[in-house]
Amino acid sequence: MTRCRLCGSATLASVVDLGATPPCESFLAADQLDRPEPAYPLHLRVCTDCWLAQIPPLITPEETFTEYAYFSSYSTSWVEHARTFVADAVRRVGLGPDAFVVEVASNDGYLLKHVVDRGIRCLGIEPSENVGAAARDAGVPTLTEFLSPDTGAAVRDEHGPANLVVANNVYAHIPDVVGFTRGLRALVADDGWVSIEVQHLLTLIEENQYDTIYHEHFQYYTVASAIRALASGGLALVDVELLPTHGGSVRLWARPAEVAGEPARRVADVLDREKAAGLQELSGYAEFSARVAKVRRDLLKFLIEAAERGETVVGYGAPGKGNTLLNHCGIRPDLLAYTVDRNPYKHGRFTPGTRIPILPPERIAADKPDYVLVLPWNLRAELVEQLSYVHDWGGRLVFPIPELSVVEVASREVTA
Incomplete structure (x- = not known):
């Protein structure tokens, strides 16, 4: 990796080097045990200009997500988390019977099934063929596709703009941050909302959560770096929630920049916490590698x-x-x-x-x-x-x- 995938800077500093590992979801069948298994470097670095933490894009999303081993519905607490989110989002965004909801990386329909149950029109965009098929079997309309600006525009042309676009645990999984964000903007109505959940780099560093660093996670966000990423596609952050999921996540509420207005006070509060933790200077990352080594020992x-x-x-x-x-x-x-x-x-x-x-x-x-x-x-x-x-x-x-x-x-x- 020579340049930051968000801002293009060449000033990338090492955070932790975990050696070389196979892609984390490439589970082996018995007849594969005697075959060679590719492994790729797993080295987390941070950009000292925009402070986006990232690993090199050594594998493609197509390699990981065409056939995917993770089905969200097998986690009881995650299904309940999705149910609660849908109920809260209906109230927050004011989703009525004529609304349209799109979820990107909708997996097996674990979240959108709650939207379907409310009689609200929806569509999942899921690149993995096997989990997308499971969603359709469960009654959740699902398009098997990766999100890009062109995909977003095509969905908007066919189905209309979305009042709410949901992107949970996918914003870290895409190497083309700018293109993906532009795809979100293409999907959402000009007065609509985008909700993104992603692991918080603050808790990853503070709680030694280094095992969440793997090849399908291309980047790791603070709220500060997420603001820059959203802006690259014409979106602006209006509110943030701190969540316990995945050891500590953030829910980013964004809107098209033209209608966003002033962000809620919680945004400034979290930015202050990140700054106090040193995540906009190298000192905040200095001890992480040693603490990772202690977990291993x-x-x-x-x-x-x-x-x-x-x-x-x-x-x-x-x-x-x-x-x-x-x-x-x-x-x-x-x-x-x-x-x-x-x-x-x-x-x-x-x-x-x-x-x-x-x-x-x-x-x-x-x-x-x-x-x-x-x-x-x-x-x-x-x-x-x-x-x-x-x-x-x-x-x-x-x-x-x-x-x-x-x-x-x-x-x-x-x-x-």
């Missing part, structure tokens, strides 16, 4: 000592972030026998790079392991409840992020 020490004691450790979940963690730490089946996942698509497959088997969740109760390493740590509250049954045989849960935490599951959490 602590987790490996725990797994090695458990193995030496003859204790069994298995995983729960096979999220993309888990594969960054497993590969960075060099964890193999000798330290983590297998992991489980609720998504049947992943059953019988193996994690990229580390080749750890992925099994159905029922395997944990059958095997009664001593420890369960929870890879989607951002769903901690949900999973502590779901996995409470491990207490029946004295099992414990292990959370690796933001620091190693061993939890004895009972009627409430008790950190050992």
Whole structure:
């Protein structure tokens, strides 16, 4: 990478180098285990002019999203998050029976199904053929396409402008930030609203959430850098909400610049927090690499000592972030026998790079392991409840992020 993909600056500073890993969603079938597996550098840098954190675009969205292993509906808390968002957005934007809602990267229809239930016209734009098909099967109109300015204009010509455009957990997934933002502007009505949810770089740095750095996440936003990104497509930020999702996200409410007006006070408040954390100067990033290294050492020490004691450790979940963690730490089946996942698509497959088997969740109760390493740590509250049954045989849960935490599951959490 020689230049910032947002502002074109050549002044990019290293934040953390995680070595080389395979794409995090490239789960392997059994017949692929003896084949070569490509790995790409995973090196986060920050632009010292616009302060957009980014990795080089070494893979294309087409390689990752044409056939995608992530189905949003398998997370109970995420479906509830979407339901609540739709209810709030209907009130905020004033969506009536004649409104039109578009979601970009609509996955399996987990969010738009709540719009459909309200009788509001909607359309999903989802590039992955398999999850888009699942959305259509669920009754959610879905176009299989990547968003570009041309796609946005074509949808607007066919369906009319959207009163609300939703782009949750996709703004980090596109290497062409400017083109994607112009696509959002093409979709939205001249007096409409755009809602974007994306992980907050502030919490990523503060909470050691380095496992959310992976190849399909091309950039990592502060509110300050998001304002510049939105402006590149003719949108202006009018409000921001801090969310607990994915360990700490921001919801950006934007409108066409011509009608945006003055932003809400919350925008200035979050900008002040980011500035106080040093995220608009290199000092704010200086210690991150050392803290990442400590996460790796602590987790490996725990797994090695458990193995030496003859204790069994298995995983729960096979999220993309888990594969960054497993590969960075060099964890193999000798330290983590297998992991489980609720998504049947992943059953019988193996994690990229580390080749750890992925099994159905029922395997944990059958095997009664001593420890369960929870890879989607951002769903901690949900999973502590779901996995409470491990207490029946004295099992414990292990959370690796933001620091190693061993939890004895009972009627409430008790950190050992």
